[in-house]
Each structure stands twice: as C-alpha cells, then as structure tokens.
Amino acid sequence: MSTWIKLTSVLAAAALLVNANPVVSEKRQDTAEHCGQWDVVTYNQYSLLLDQWGKDNAESGQTCASITSASGDSIAWTTTFTWTGTSDTGVKAYPNLQLDDVSGQIGSISSMPTSWSWSLTDASSDIVANIAYDIFTSSTAGGSNEFEIMIWMANYNAGPISYTYNAEGNPTPVAESVSIAGSTWDVYHGSNGSNEVYSFLTSDGSEVTSFDGDAYDFFSYLISDQGFSTSQYLTTFQAGTEQTLGSGTLVTSSYSASIA
C-alpha cells in the first residue's frame, strides 16, 4: 500500500469519527418541522409538500409537518394543523407525502402498490377535513391536470365534490357499494372548476386506518365502469389531509408507494 493510499484511508476514517451524522445518501434526511406555506422536504423517492394553497382564506392558522423517520421504501411523517374561520372558505391546505417522478399512461401501468398506517389525534370538535390519497392525470405526459382520483381514508364533516345533490343538499354518488382493495366504497363524480374529480368514500363511513393494497385497482374500476380513458397520463401520486377548519395532528407511522 502506498503512503498516499494509507494517508487517504486514515483521513477518511478520521472524517467518519468526527462526523457524528454522516451523509449516507445523496439526499440527507431532514426531520425538522416545516411550516412555510409551500415548503418541500425531499427524501429519496418522496417529497413532503406543505401545500397550504388556501391559507390566506383562513382567519388564522397554519399547518406544520415533518418527516419523522424513514427506512428503505417506508417513511413516517406528521402534520399538525390549527385553522380558524369558517368552512365556507374551502380547503386551506393539503399537506401530503408525494411519490416523486411518476409518469406513464394509465393503460401501461400495471400496479400502484401502497400502504398507509395513520392516526388522527387531538382533533377539535369543529374539525372539517379528510385523510385521502390524491392522484392526478393529464391527457399529455407531464401536462396540466385534468382528472383527480381521491381515495378517502377518513371523512371529518367534509364532503366530496359532486355534480348531483339530493333534497337535503348532500352529494349523491354515481355508484354505491363498490368493492375495491378490501373495502366497500361509494363513488362520487364532480368538478372543482379545474379537474374532473372522482372520490371514493367508504359506504358505511368507516375509517381505513391501515391501507395496504393496490391504488391501481381504483383505476381498473374507473376504466371498466366509468369510462375512464387508459390514454390518460399519471402526473401526481400523493397522500395527505385536506384541511378546511379546526385542528388536529395526523401521524403517519408508515407509508409507502410505488409504481410498476
């Protein structure tokens, strides 16, 4: 071994000893809490997006979020929100965990395996929110969003977007009691002005606190039963909480998502 190689290996060993938190991957794990309106924390294939797009419509409040741990394809994160005002002013934020760099035509994707274990704590009595996957598609690769598929894990006094409402003013589903990925869902269809939105809510209102399945099964249903086009391109694959009013803490103890 040459003197030079000896010297460099001694220096490398010394550097490891000195650096108590070595950078082990290209993207260093950032576990700090972030509260900025558009903050983004990236870790490996995922990004945590604060996405407080309706913040200015609240009387006051904010959401903060942090990645709490990550190991392999599994990631844990937490978001705490405190919104005051009224629910009339709409969604204030959708802090979410995004699988980055998704692409491909829906017809060429075969599966979207995902797991999500979560709990909501310290919910206020006036809470209006959901806990949901939000998946977007476009007619061109990387183009602007046209369709939005929401899979609700829980509903706290919120409601899906719908073209039709009953006499009591409640949204009416386009399909009822559809079995997908281990639960039974009612399906709603509407537009929020930007996107055609399909929302899946459990038929009996039960919460899915531990999802482990294939999100593509929801596309398979939309293709076979709702005329959804296989030529649409996947643009965004996110999981988070749409917050309209109130406070709470969503703790995701483990989450994973991938595309095959």
Ligand SMILES: *[C@@H]1O[C@H](CO)[C@@H](O)[C@H](O)[C@H]1NC(C)=O
């Ligand atoms: C509606 O439209 C915006 C785009 O302005 C989109 O980002 C948002 O997620 C939408 N969906 C819902 C369910 O509000």
